[in-house]
Amino acid sequence: MIVEQNVPLQAHNSFGIVAKARALVRVRSEADVQQVLAQPDQRDVPKFVLGGGSNIVITGDVRPLVLKVEVPCKRLVDETAKAWIVEAGAGENWHDFVTWTLDNGFPGLENMALIPGTVGASPVQNVGAYGVELQDRFESLDAIDLVTGKLFTLEAAQCGFGYRDSVFKHVAREEGDFGLAGRALILRVRFRLPKPWKAVLGYADIERKMHETGITNPTPRQIYDWVCAVRSAKLPDPRVVGNAGSFFKNPTVTNDQCQDIIAREPNIVHYPMPDGSVKLAAGWLIDACGWKGKSVGNAGVYEKQALVLVNRGGATGGEVVTLAKAIQTSVYERFGIRLEPEPVVV
Template sequence: MLVEKNVPLQSYNTFGIVAKARALVRIRQAQDLLSLAGIIQEQKQQAGLAPGKRLAPDLEPLVLGGGSNIVLTGDVPRLVLKMEIPGLRLMEENEAGWLVEAGAGERWHDLVRWTIEQDMPGLENMALIPGTVGAAPVQNIGAYGVELQDRLHSLDAVDLWTGRPFSLTAAQCAFGYRDSVFKHRPAGGPGPQEGDIDPATAGLGLSGRAVITRVRLWLPKPWQPVLDYLDLQRRMEQTGIQRPSPRQVFDWVVDIRRHKLPDPAVLGNAGSFFKNPTVTPEQCQDIIAREPRIVHYPMADGSFKLAAGWLIDACGWKGKMVGHAGVYEKQALVLVNLGQGEQGATGGEVMTLAKAIQTSVYERYGIRLEPEPVVV
């Protein structure tokens, strides 16, 4: 296992923020993580911790996939794990559906495109979402009415505290809106965090402890298109196609996202910066009374999801800047890096802008926007 020192991270985060990793390890197979567990045990001994106890947050390894959901506020003193495990394969097919497996280091969009090319639909609404397969369950990614939790069958991971592999089903991942067990720290005190991970109680939290190595997705037959979102409804009206094929839905989503969101290779960004907030029916009606044009969607539990980009735009933030960080002029939900390299935005400028937007939206609507990216 090769440990690289003082590695520039600018090309490893889609915001293009200049920063360095004190040490970086490329994870190309699950076995690499088993070796890493030994290093972590040595760190615990040096810190005077028992083998089953967790390291302080500033000592835990930082797992880096595609770098599309992260804001670096400075150099990273922690060990960075660059996930590069490859592999795409069909594990099983029967009359009910397809079971597909992908390595954590594969680009998510490459997986979606591959399934469409192999005539295995079901992921097309999530086309062009940036990042890697391994990061998808952490964030419970989703777009245009489909979330990863709707398609996840199971996943494999490695416990960094013990070096042992384990698997979780979708139900054991404790999915929520842009949330999962992998975003929450293990609970303190006695329990499964002091020994092997028990999948039945993994909901206690796996952040800083578990690293996903492979993901399996179940794509059901017969295929049913998900076309409830307004952008897709408009495409149906524009094209006159009322029964689009999976490839047509895929192409529509790719085209919509390319028109809405900037290419990180041209303009640094982390995609949608804020989660769409959910409110009660009463809150939604109150806002509609003041803002009849607000974009909102009913949820299965009776609540309503509001378009965060609409709220930010209504507060006048589109095109505004703090240093070299700005709000994208075509989509207020996206914060962008308006410079490059040393002359580009810093993580501090990005977060100053984000906090100013949060304050503005709260003062006008009483809604607290929650950032999607991880701030390091």
């Protein structure tokens, strides 16, 4: 185990914010974590788990010990008459893993192509796109307790999955709470990809691609290509323009609340949910408040998609946070809705 000092983090956060980790350890196995916990000078210090850095806003140098997750692995674990069970190391790039599953004949993740980040972060955020969420394909995961060093396995019911939510985003406030934020480091994730494969369609962008191509029964690879094309057209490449993808969660309201908003804003984009609630498009709300293309310092709102905040060059974490708060205020004052950010502010 090597503890690196004063490590630049600009390349390790998709916003491209300049900052340093005072100390960093690269984790490629549970043994690396156990070695950290065996060191008296490292065992009890605060720790920060870093994956692909695609869901964080860094506001200064990171003082806690950074555990940079780089666990490798892509493999078929099991195959039954009903499903393929595939496993990926937490350090694997998510999109590369999705591509690998298709290349090897294991479809089911194609709707979630081109989502930034690593496999290890996917259960934390319960990532999802175009009608499929991680919880729909999740089998189990292995993680390590950052206090005891013990390895443990969780199945779906134990992960507390919700809309962009999981047990890994909540802190255990008292005895009996099952919150794992700051307590667990995910090492490997397994996915159940069902047989026979069935296309998940229905989203407007996918329906539009079907209409444009005349393909009514797309293959997994065709859906993958469509999703990549749609996301590339709407979202900036973080390698070119720093960003963290969708910055705010789509808010959910009651049907009565939605009808009240529709009475004032007939064009609001909304999606009825199975439980009777209604999901509103956060990007539409932000655009309606006039934020698309606007900036605060070097942080701005992407011209093609108001849900995305970008680094226009040299933005600080403070500028990103200030912009986000200004947007939240505007949306609340106009619609009475509080937008919740997706990225973690560090």
